[in-house]
Amino acid sequence: MLTLTQVKSKSTARLSGLHPVILAASAALIExxxxxxxxxVITQGLRTIAEQDALYAQGRTKPGSIVTNAKGGYSYHNYGLAVDFALLLPNGSSVSWDMKLDGNGNNIADWLEVAEEGKRLGFEWGGDWTxxxxxxxxxxxxxxxxxxxxxxxxxxxxxxxxAYRIITPKQEPKEQTMEEKTLATVKVNGIKIADGLLDKGVTYVPVRVLVEALGAKVTGYDALTKTVEITCNH
Known part of the structure; x- marks a missing residue:
């Protein structure tokens, strides 16, 4: 099985010259x-005006079938704002344009899954054109x-x-687990009384341990109002 690094390397040459957003979106699409x-594999990225004109001539003034209706300057490829893709076959050297291929065996054509991921990243898919x-x-x-x-x-x-916000959406801060939170030694008059929990600059210590170390007592707790009663001896 090809590694992600190997798959990415197949597209490196075609990613050169793309607008930074298209480059980021293409890399995310591959991943x-x-x-x-x-x-x-990305088979086409930035295309020069001369290359576009040559492609337009195919099937018209040059041999081959017509593959584009866009003359030079009339394709988003010419401005680094478009890419073309193909399916990379398991041998790592051949590509496929078979739109019915289901290589991952989930009963959905791989081609349509790629198009779906592309649109999620903010791309417009040429297959939706009328x-x-x-x-x-x-x-x-x-x-x-x-x-x-x-x-x-x-x-x-x-x-x-x-566009960047779509490609790399901001993630909400992950809640720290108990293991990720920092323990802090709590001392009263130089004597350790407990291990406190340090979280976002606040140290949490069991109230009974703290007040008794300070010469007071916990005399009650009201569950209804969630109130702790503390009595000082002096």
């Missing part, structure tokens, strides 16, 4: 899919049109921050 038993479906394609537009990108407009800071 999430691997966790579901679906190794994938006119020209592009099943390997994932992109983030940050609310910008291609015309705006051609004019040199960059994603706003707020749009970038919003």
């Amino acid at each position: 999430r899919c691997y966790a579901r038993g679906i190794p994938i 006119s020209f479906k592009d099943y390997p394609h994932l992109q983030m537009t940050f609310g910008l049109t291609l015309a705006q990108l051609r004019a040199g407009i960059q994603p706003s800071d707020s749009a970038v921050e919003a």
